[in-house]
Amino acid sequence: MTATSEGEDDAILMARVADGDRAAFALLMQRHLGRAVALARRVTGNAAAAEDIAQEAFLRVWRKAADWQPTAKVSTWLWRIVMNLSIDQTRRIKPDPLDSVPEPVDPALDPEAESARRALRRALDAAIAGLPERQAMAVRLCLVDGFSQAEAAETLALTAGALESLLVRARRSLRLTLAHHAEEGRAS
Amino acid sequence: MTDDEFMVLLDRHGADLALWPDPDRRAAAAMLKHAAEARRQLRLAEQVAALIAAPPPDTTRLQRSILAALPVPAVAAVPRGLVASAGATLMASLAAGLMLGWLGLVNDPLSAPPDDLDQTIAIAFFVDESYGS
Numbered sequence: 138m139t140a141t142s143e144g145e146d147d148a149i150l151m152a153r154v155a156d157g158d159r160a161a162f163a164l165l166m167q168r169h170l171g172r173a174v175a176l177a178r179r180v181t182g183n184a185a186a187a188e189d190i191a192q193e194a195f196l197r198v199w200r201k202a203a204d205w206q207p208t209a210k211v212s213t214w215l216w217r218i219v220m221n222l223s224i225d226q227t228r229r230i231k232p233d234p235l236d237s238v239p240e241p242v243d244p245a246l247d248p249e250a251e252s253a254r255r256a257l258r259r260a261l262d263a264a265i266a267g268l269p270e271r272q273a274m275a276v277r278l279c280l281v282d283g284f285s286q287a288e289a290a291e292t293l294a295l296t297a298g299a300l301e302s303l304l305v306r307a308r309r310s311l312r313l314t315l316a317h318h319a320e321e322g323r324a325s
Numbered sequence: 326m327t328d329d330e331f332m333v334l335l336d337r338h339g340a341d342l343a344l345w346p347d348p349d350r351r352a353a354a355a356m357l358k359h360a361a362e363a364r365r366q367l368r369l370a371e372q373v374a375a376l377i378a379a380p381p382p383d384t385t386r387l388q389r390s391i392l393a394a395l396p397v398p399a400v401a402a403v404p405r406g407l408v409a410s411a412g413a414t415l416m417a418s419l420a421a422g423l424m425l426g427w428l429g430l431v432n433d434p435l436s437a438p439p440d441d442l443d444q445t446i447a448i449a450f451f452v453d454e455s456y457g458s
Contacts, residue, residue, distance in 0.1 A: 157397070159392065159395065162392075162395070163388070163392060166384075166388050166391060166392075167388070170379075170384045170387065170388060171381040171382050171384050174382050174384060174387070175379070175381070175382060176381075188387055191384075191387065192387065192391050192394070193392065195391050196391065196394060196395070196396075197344075199395055199396070200396070210399075231361055254376070257372070257379075258376050261376055261377055262371065262377075265377070272375050276377075280373075280374065280377055280378065281377050281378060281379050282379060283378070283379075283381065301337060304336075304337075304339075305333075305336040305337050307338075308335070308336040308339065308370065308373070309332075309336045311373045311377075312335075312336075312366065312369050312370055312373055315372055315373050315376075316369055319369075
């Protein structure tokens with residue numbers, strides 16, 4: 138088994154996975170599993186199902202590595218598998234209630250500041266929920282879950298320009314929401 | 326750079342100036358020194374980014390679970406290079422055999438003359454009797 142460097146290209150890792158290299162597979166997981174879970178969670182709205190989907194997606198990567206053609210990026214291929222599995226799953230399961238996931242509490246903040254932060258967060262969540270569906274999905278992938286714009290565009294089957302346009306409108310809308318919320322806070 | 330131009334770039338590239346293209350970042354840094362409204366909008370954008378960014382999920386347990394569930398692939402047992410070289414060797418030996426046969430350099434034992442065949446059978450019986458004694 139050869140050593141695996143941090144900067145090694147995904148395509149090279151895939152070639153090694155095709156030869157049964159578990160270390161290369163583990164590195165691919167370290168790079169992409171978190172966002173695979175996040176993407177599945179975004180689409181299904183169900184945390185347990187998202188982990189099952191991410192697991193199945195990576196098992197498919199392991200089984201099909203020899204068939205993978207380097208015409209598309211590995212991550213693009215992976216997001217597509219996750220999206221397809223997630224869409225299948227949404228037909229069978231109910232999403233978690235929105236308030237079932239407790240928001241982490243920052244112990245460094247005093248209760249008043251923490252309360253203000255939570256209020257802002259709720260206002261932004263409401264603003265995101267009020268965005269048109271594609272804008273909201275672009276925001277969730279890029280600004281919440283940390284996908285690059287290129288990855289999000291490929292995942293949502295959009296051109297880079299179309300995705301950027303969605304993000305421009307969404308960022309402006311969220312910034313105005315926050316400004317409005319801050320002004321209301323000062324007025325009260 | 327005007328406030329409006331800055332706002333357009335802020336919405337296009339986001340609140341992290343380090344991710345902006347070089348010329349835009351340099352122009353923005355210069356104008357932010359004396360543009361209060363641009364600084365306020367940048368702070369708002371930074372707040373939005375910090376508030377909505379989710380920490381990456383902890384996947385340590387899931388990674389272990391996936392590694393434990395990996396089936397052993399057929400390709401792992403025999404490296405692909407070895408399969409390819411074995412196939413090439415087989416093809417080369419088949420080609421050589423066909424060529425030798427076509428050129429008549431190798432006798433076909435099934436078309437050997439009857440005398441040779443009788444001799445072969447006699448030797449076979451002799452060997453068989455020698456083992457029997």
